[in-house]
Amino acid sequence: MPNREIHLASRPQGWPTAENFRLVETAVPGAADGQLVVRNLVMSVDPYMRGRMNDVRSYVPPFRLDAPLDGGAVGEVVESRAAGFAPGDVVAHRLGWREYALLDAADARKVDPTLAPVNAYLSVLGMTGMTAYAGLLEVAGMRPGETVFVSAAAGAVGSLVGQIARLRGAARVVGSAGSPAKVARLRELGFDAAFDYHDAPVAESLAAAAPDGVDVYFDNVGGDHLEAAIGALRPHGRAAICGMIAQYNATEPPPGPRNLAMVIGKQLTLRGFLVLSYEHLREQFVQEMSGWLRDGRLRYDETVVDGLAQAPEAFIGLLRGENLGKMLVRL
Amino acid sequence: MPNREIHLASRPQGWPTAENFRLVETAVPGAADGQLVVRNLVMSVDPYMRGRMNDVRSYVPPFRLDAPLDGGAVGEVVESRAAGFAPGDVVAHRLGWREYALLDAADARKVDPTLAPVNAYLSVLGMTGMTAYAGLLEVAGMRPGETVFVSAAAGAVGSLVGQIARLRGAARVVGSAGSPAKVARLRELGFDAAFDYHDAPVAESLAAAAPDGVDVYFDNVGGDHLEAAIGALRPHGRAAICGMIAQYNATEPPPGPRNLAMVIGKQLTLRGFLVLSYEHLREQFVQEMSGWLRDGRLRYDETVVDGLAQAPEAFIGLLRGENLGKMLVRL
Numbered sequence: 087m088p089n090r091e092i093h094l095a096s097r098p099q100g101w102p103t104a105e106n107f108r109l110v111e112t113a114v115p116g117a118a119d120g121q122l123v124v125r126n127l128v129m130s131v132d133p134y135m136r137g138r139m140n141d142v143r144s145y146v147p148p149f150r151l152d153a154p155l156d157g158g159a160v161g162e163v164v165e166s167r168a169a170g171f172a173p174g175d176v177v178a179h180r181l182g183w184r185e186y187a188l189l190d191a192a193d194a195r196k197v198d199p200t201l202a203p204v205n206a207y208l209s210v211l212g213m214t215g216m217t218a219y220a221g222l223l224e225v226a227g228m229r230p231g232e233t234v235f236v237s238a239a240a241g242a243v244g245s246l247v248g249q250i251a252r253l254r255g256a257a258r259v260v261g262s263a264g265s266p267a268k269v270a271r272l273r274e275l276g277f278d279a280a281f282d283y284h285d286a287p288v289a290e291s292l293a294a295a296a297p298d299g300v301d302v303y304f305d306n307v308g309g310d311h312l313e314a315a316i317g318a319l320r321p322h323g324r325a326a327i328c329g330m331i332a333q334y335n336a337t338e339p340p341p342g343p344r345n346l347a348m349v350i351g352k353q354l355t356l357r358g359f360l361v362l363s364y365e366h367l368r369e370q371f372v373q374e375m376s377g378w379l380r381d382g383r384l385r386y387d388e389t390v391v392d393g394l395a396q397a398p399e400a401f402i403g404l405l406r407g408e409n410l411g412k413m414l415v416r417l
Numbered sequence: 418m419p420n421r422e423i424h425l426a427s428r429p430q431g432w433p434t435a436e437n438f439r440l441v442e443t444a445v446p447g448a449a450d451g452q453l454v455v456r457n458l459v460m461s462v463d464p465y466m467r468g469r470m471n472d473v474r475s476y477v478p479p480f481r482l483d484a485p486l487d488g489g490a491v492g493e494v495v496e497s498r499a500a501g502f503a504p505g506d507v508v509a510h511r512l513g514w515r516e517y518a519l520l521d522a523a524d525a526r527k528v529d530p531t532l533a534p535v536n537a538y539l540s541v542l543g544m545t546g547m548t549a550y551a552g553l554l555e556v557a558g559m560r561p562g563e564t565v566f567v568s569a570a571a572g573a574v575g576s577l578v579g580q581i582a583r584l585r586g587a588a589r590v591v592g593s594a595g596s597p598a599k600v601a602r603l604r605e606l607g608f609d610a611a612f613d614y615h616d617a618p619v620a621e622s623l624a625a626a627a628p629d630g631v632d633v634y635f636d637n638v639g640g641d642h643l644e645a646a647i648g649a650l651r652p653h654g655r656a657a658i659c660g661m662i663a664q665y666n667a668t669e670p671p672p673g674p675r676n677l678a679m680v681i682g683k684q685l686t687l688r689g690f691l692v693l694s695y696e697h698l699r700e701q702f703v704q705e706m707s708g709w710l711r712d713g714r715l716r717y718d719e720t721v722v723d724g725l726a727q728a729p730e731a732f733i734g735l736l737r738g739e740n741l742g743k744m745l746v747r748l
Contacts, residue, residue, distance in 0.1 A: 137682075145652070145682045308678060321476070330678045342673020347639060347661045349689030351468075351476045356687040358680030 087114040091154040091184035092397055098139055101335045101405070106139070107398035110154075114186040117167045122177070122189045124161035126417045128390075129182030130208040131401040132157060133306075136334040145360055155183040158213055160197065160204045161417075171196070178207045185394055185417055202379065209242055209412035210386040211375060213361055217328060218246035218304075219371045220364035223254065225357050226302045226326035230255030233296055235315055237261075238306035238331060239280065240268035240387075242412035247304045248277050249384050256302075260295045262288065262311065264407045271410060275385060289314035299323075307332045313343035319354050327358040335405065387411025418445040422485040422515035423728050429470055432666045433736070437470070438729035441485075445517040447496070453508070453520045454496040457748045459721075460513030461489035461539040462732040464637075467665040476691055486514035489544055491528065491535045492748075502527070509538045516725055516748055533710065540573055540743035541717040542706060544692055548659060549577035549635075550702045551695035554585065556657035556688050557633045561586030564627055566646055568592075569637035569662060570611065571599035571718070573743035578635045579608050580715050587633075591626045593619065593642065595738045602741060606716060620645035630654075638663045644674035650685050658689040666736065718742025 088111055095108040117123050135157055138149045149155055159182030163175040168191030171177070177194040181187035197207045209215065221243075222228050234251040238244045239261025251259045261272045261280045272280035279295035292300075292314045301323050303315035308330025315325060333340045349356065378384035389409040391400040397415045404413040419442055426439040448454050466488055469480045480486055490513030494506040499522030502508070508525040512518035528538045540546065552574075553559050565582040569575045570592025582590045592603045592611045603611035610626035623631075623645045632654050634646035639661025646656060664671045680687065709715035720740040722731040728746045735744040 145684075312677075313673075327680050329681065333678060339675035341675055342644075342677040344670035344672055346643075346673040347664060349658050349687065350660065350691070352689065353476075353691055353694060354689050356680065358683065358685050360681070360684055363684060 087186075088112075089114040089184065089186045090394055092394065093154055094139060094149045094151055096151065097141055098136075098335070100337045102136070102139065102398075102402055104398055104402075109395055115188040117165045117188065120168050120191055122163050122168055122171055122191055122194055123165040124177060124179065124181075124187045124189055124194070125164050126159045126161035126182065126185055126187055127176075128160050128205055128208060129397065129415050129417060130158035130212075130214075131397065131404050131413050131415065132213075133329055133331045133334060133404065135401065136405060156180055157182040158208050159183075159187065160207050161187060166191075176204060178212065183394075183397060201376065205388055205390070205412075205414055206379075206386070208414060209388060210246060210379065210384065211372060214242045214412055215246055215375055216364065216368065216371055217361040218243045218250055219375065220361055220367050221304055221326040221328050221359055222247050222250055222302070224364060224367060225359045226304060226324045228254065228256065228302045231257045232301035233258040233260070233298065234302045234304065235260045235262075235292065235296060235300040235318065236304040236306070237283075237311040237315075238329075238407075239263050239272055239277065240410055241306060241407075242386075242409070243328060244304070244306055245272070245275055245387060245411055246384070248272065249275055251302075252276050253378055253383060258296065260292070260300065262291070262307075268410060271387070283311070287314075289317055292318050302326070304328060305330070309333060309340065313345055316343050316345050316348050316354065319348075319352060321352050322354075323352060324355045324357065327356060331405065388414055390414045390416050392416050418517075419443075420445045420515065420517045421725055423725065424485055425470060425480045425482055427482070428472060429467075429666070431668045433467065433470065433729075433733055435729055435733075440726055446519040448498045448519065451499050451522055453494050453499055453502055453522055453525055455492035455508060455510065455512075455518045455520055455525070456495050457490045457492035457513065457516055457518055458507075459491050459536055459539060460728065460746045460748060461543075461545075462728065462735050462744050462746065463488060463544075464660055464662045464665060464735065466732065467736060487511055488513040489539050490514075490518065491538050492518060497522075507535060509543065514725075514728060532707065536719055536721070536743075536745055537710075537717070539745060540719060541577060541710065541715065542703065545573045545743055546577055546706055547695065547699065547702055548692040549574045549581055550706065551692055551698050552635055552657040552659050552690055553578050553581055553633070555695060555698060556690045557635065557655045559585065559587065559633045562588045563632035564589040564591070564629065565633045565635065566591045566593075566623065566627060566631040566649065567635040567637070568614075568642040568646075569660075569738075570594050570603050570608065571741055572637060572738075573717075573740070574659060575635070575637055576603070576606055576718060576742055577715070579603065580606055582633075583607050584709055584714060589627065591623065591631065593622070593638075599741060602718070614642070618645075620648055623649050633657070635659060636661070640664060640671065644676055647674050647676050647679050647685065650679075650683060652683050653685075654683060655686045655688065658687060662736065719745055721745045721747050723747050
């Protein structure tokens, strides 16, 4: 039976293009002992994948050339040679970018498609949601009554950060985004203030949106957003550094914030994090988030593209900010 | 009785010069109820004072023009109208830059000149020592077995950071300094490796001195030292940001580290701090540090300049790195 997968054909220099990807026809493999074959239903494209396209050692190895990309996916088991899994089970796993995946059962996590749509396990109840939850509450240690600023706030992570902040008692939640439509959506989601970062220097817009400063900054962007946030953070403020999408395609290392010395006088903490270090929160996360979902207090947006062949364009569109909420590819 | 004090005559643009200071003759004041008159014996000059010479609101108000500077000092009470203080008592306080100081008794702290030389209460047992102790152990949370890098390591704070790290069980302590003599002194003080930052790019020297990376960076310098440290920090590494002397005299805001995005993948924490937030550690600090001093396990250097009139030059020399250890002015 034919399988199709997306390979990395060449490493992007700066912005990725369609030529960096190749659709390859292979065959669906058979499962060995302890393995599953999964027909993928939906896969995730995420900003962090851009870093793995560079030939640089990092917390995860770089993608290999002429080999399939990988990333979060949810699919249906079609063959199982592992105890506890049967055809028809729905599992979340890490081998996206292909129609059929051959997995060790240990790398698959069963999910309940009656509790939430399968897509949710890649967004609000998946790595995306965990990133927002752990970053805001554990890394930045947000407390009730604080003011929170989040960048890329209409994105998959940012839109959840703002809502979790409100649900956990933030006094004021401010978001930045890249279009009037996104800004309007943030207001619908309950952000107290939102601005389009194209309209004025970020520092000016942020000062207007949070005139008394902010206690917590959730950084998805880096660059002038981080500099503006350092300027706006109040004494003992914390920044959870989740991503710096503004510079993922830079070919020269960009200069850091010019006001970094402010971390001393204001006693700020800037802390980078990876969601994989916060697995100990998973149970609490699933319980609290699914409760909010059930009560209709937490909403999430998706931008869904159809077909594996469109996955490279979906990824490039994500880096351009063409998504509202989580960018997914339906297979 | 005549008094003399140093006023701020004008705000420095870039590097301070002698013209920014003025020696002013006044009269020794009399004490009101609850006050002391103190004859200062020794005063401190510190890098943070440069920031207060700018007309910028910060965690402490800027120095006023045509008014005396202030800062750490130790002196002898010559008149007391406060319970618990008598002429002859030696006190540490915050009104340096003058021969005689009029103090509220609440702002004076009695020190024991038989336990340690009075100078020590401005260095190893004073704010300088507390900065090193709190920054290394509490802000950066150094644990036994870790590798520590400290910049300006022959300075008052840095030389203590390195020694405290050794005494608290660091596996390896690396320091940078600005002259061969300072580097030699670091080796005498027990640093495992030390380099002159003029000899090569800091990142190269640091990689050679700590080939397996570092867990903790104590930053007194900023600039290329911070960038090199971010590059060398291991996963979950922490930087305590104490000062950025490299840029205190900059007239343009300097760009931040170009590799700041590394805080994400390595899950680094950069934390600025002010020693005034760590008063809760004072008892433990005094006990542990004076024990090490008594046992001869902790050494400290001083560069002492004579006479109030020399205080501006001492301060400018400090910014140029002309000191070994703590820079003090004997009055």
